[in-house]
Amino acid sequence: MKSINLNDHLLELVLLKLNQYEQKIDYLTAYIDRMQDAYPIADWVYCLEEALYYLKMSPNTFRKKERMGLITCIRDGRRIFVRQSDIDRYWQRKNDLDSFSPD
Known part of the structure; x- marks a missing residue:
């Protein structure tokens, strides 16, 4: 009889699971690629907090610029x-x- 070391057995199980996860990742990656080709995202939409981060402004400044018509938003x-x-x-x-300079 051949004796199997417990560590070898555990290593074999871990490698088997790793292979299964790699196959799932490959499948999901291919699926996402197909979906992006079928349904391209026309434009990202951010919530206010995310937009404020990208715009580097406070909520009050955002409201002022929106009222002035400098930025548009969608309200729900x-x-x-x-x-x-x-x-x-x-x-x-x-x-x-900013680049405009009167002569």
């Missing part, structure tokens, strides 16, 4: 969302104004 009741394209548009306008 009390919740506020901002599209990535609106954040990009805000930064583009800000950069255009």
Whole structure:
């Protein structure tokens, strides 16, 4: 009879599980790639807190700029969302104004 060391047996089980997880990861990665091709994301949408982080501004400043028409948002009741394209548009306008220098 061949004696099997407990550590060897545990190592074999761990390697078997690792192989199973690698196969699952490969399957999910391929699935995500297929879904992104089938349903491309047109524009990311951020909640207010995420948008404030990217815009580097406070909630009060955001409200002021929204009232002035400098940035647009989507309201759903009390919740506020901002599209990535609106954040990009805000930064583009800000950069255009910052680079303007009267002669």
